[in-house]
Amino acid sequence: MKIAVTGATGFVGRSVVNELLRRRHDVRALARDPGVVRSRFNKPVVAVACNLFDAGGLEQALLGCDAVVHLVGIIVESRGQTFEAVHRTGTQNVVAAAQKAGVSRLLHMSAMGSSADAPSEYGRTKAAGEEAVRGSRLDWTIFRPSVIFGPGDGFVSQLAQIIRLNPLFIPVIGPGAVKFMPVSVREVARIYGDALERPETARGTFEIGGPEVLTLNEIYREIAAALGKPKKPLIHFPIGFGKMLASLFSVLPNPPLTRDQLRSLSRDNTADISATIAVFGAPATTLREGIRGYVRPKSRRDPLVGI
Numbered sequence: 665m666k667i668a669v670t671g672a673t674g675f676v677g678r679s680v681v682n683e684l685l686r687r688r689h690d691v692r693a694l695a696r697d698p699g700v701v702r703s704r705f706n707k708p709v710v711a712v713a714c715n716l717f718d719a720g721g722l723e724q725a726l727l728g729c730d731a732v733v734h735l736v737g738i739i740v741e742s743r744g745q746t747f748e749a750v751h752r753t754g755t756q757n758v759v760a761a762a763q764k765a766g767v768s769r770l771l772h773m774s775a776m777g778s779s780a781d782a783p784s785e786y787g788r789t790k791a792a793g794e795e796a797v798r799g800s801r802l803d804w805t806i807f808r809p810s811v812i813f814g815p816g817d818g819f820v821s822q823l824a825q826i827i828r829l830n831p832l833f834i835p836v837i838g839p840g841a842v843k844f845m846p847v848s849v850r851e852v853a854r855i856y857g858d859a860l861e862r863p864e865t866a867r868g869t870f871e872i873g874g875p876e877v878l879t880l881n882e883i884y885r886e887i888a889a890a891l892g893k894p895k896k897p898l899i900h901f902p903i904g905f906g907k908m909l910a911s912l913f914s915v916l917p918n919p920p921l922t923r924d925q926l927r928s929l930s931r932d933n934t935a936d937i938s939a940t941i942a943v944f945g946a947p948a949t950t951l952r953e954g955i956r957g958y959v960r961p962k963s964r965r966d967p968l969v970g971i
Contacts, residue, residue, distance in 0.1 A: 665860060668692045668726050668767075670716070670758060671735030672709075673700050675816050676773065676849055680733060681709060683853035689860070694725050716754035722761040731769035731860055734758050739786065739818060740922055747789040747924075755793035759800045769866070770802040771859055776810045776845070776871055777933050784928040794869075803866035805859050807852075810873045810933050813951060814849030815958040820951075822920060824887050824959050833899040834888060837906035837921070840881035840898065843932040845873025848949040855944045865943060871935035874947050880929070886951050892961035903929075 667684055671677040672693035682705075684691050691709050693701045698711035714725040716736060726732055736758075738750050755772070762770055778790035797804045813820045827834055852872060859865045878886070881898055888896050906926050913919035941947075 665730045666690045666692065666728060667860065668694055668712075668729045668732045669735065670694045670732070671737070671773075673704055674735060675814070675818065676812060676852060677735045678704060678816075679814065679849045679853040680735065680856050681705060682707075683857045684733075684860075685709070687857050687861075692725070692729060694722075716750070716757050719757060719761060722757060723764045726761050726765035726767050729765065729767050731771065732758065732762050732767050733771045733773075733856060733860075735773045737773060737775075737790070739925075740919060741924075742917065747785045748792075751786075751789035752792040752796065756796045759796050759802065763801055768803055769860070770797065770800070770804045771856055772797045772804060772806045774806050774808045776808045776873065776935050777928070777931060778808060782928075783930045784924045786924055786928065803863070805865050805867070806869040807855065807859075808869065808871045808935070809847055809852055810845035810871075810935075811847070812849050812852055813846050813954055817849065820846075820883075820887060820955055820959060823884060824891060826920075827884070827888050827891055827893065827896065833897045834884050836881065836884060836898050836900045837909075837926065838880075838903050838929055839900060840879060840884070842880050842929050843877050843934050844880070844883065845877055845934050845937070846883065846951045846954075847872055847874040847947055848954045851947045851949060855940075858944050862943070868943075870940040870943070871937045872940055872947075873935065873937045874949065874951065876950055877934055878951060883951065887955065887959055890952070890955050890959040 667689050669681055672681050673695055681691055685707050692712055693709050694712050694714040695701050696715050698713050701711035712725045714721050738745055774794050775790045778787045780791050782788045794806055811819045888894055910921050910923045913921055
């Protein structure tokens with residue numbers, strides 16, 4: 665199969681591309697900078713200069729492909745990159761280009777909890793992207809993962825950094841009771857590879873979660889244990905304090921906390937994954953097992969281990 669992948673150089677994209685290559689597919693990686701693609705994959709990946717907002721270039725990049733895997737997404741807005749532009753308009757552009765280029769199959773990355781009434785703009789625009797996909801003529805499949813962990817992630821790695829930077833306690837915004845279903849990036853990549861080989865998954869929407877449901881407090885505890893600090897206490901701060909921090913951080917190019925992220929903490933990030941398990945099998949990697957290889961205590965021999 666000849667498969668185009670958007671977001672190929674991102675955290676999930678790298679794992680998906682490697683999985684597709686392992687299955688001997690021809691991969692065409694779409695990126696604004698092809699040089700980044702070549703630097704990240706020491707394998708036969710075709711790098712194509714392209715962005716989501718160049719309709720002609722996007723269509724040209726997809727010509728001759730059997731499928732497109734659309735993974736582009738952002739978790740923090742920045743200049744020129746808003747949730748609305750990337751999640752809604754960008755997805756609409758990929759759908760339109762794929763249809764014009766004669767691509768028959770589309771695998772789309774959404775997110776667990778996406779809905780028109782989601783508390784966060786992230787969740788609402790992800791839902792808008794889903795609608796663009798469902799309204800297409802393509803044989804689409806939508807995946808809605810909970811938080812994804814693995815080397816280079818933006819979730820566990822950020823929480824680990826918070827634990828490292830606070831020597832006396834672990835600061836938690838809010839009660840820390842919101843629930844997640846952390847899933848390994850390798851499991852996600854495997855499911856994408858399986859879906860491409862199973863035509864019966866077309867026109868289906870699948871929730872992806874790991875084998876356990878954990879609260880934010882429990883996730884912090886697992887990470888602290890991996891860092892060799894299992895007894896460090898959790899100290900909870902009110903949401904109002906978090907909003908103040910988010911306002912202060914908003915001047916940074918890559919803020920560690922945003923108001924939109926705080927809004928997302930008002931709703932559990934969980935779902936019924938039984939339909940996904942029935943088709944793709946049960947995910948096996950727990951958070952504790954999965955983070956051992958990249959979250960661990962610093963040592964004199966390995967002073968740069970971490971995030």
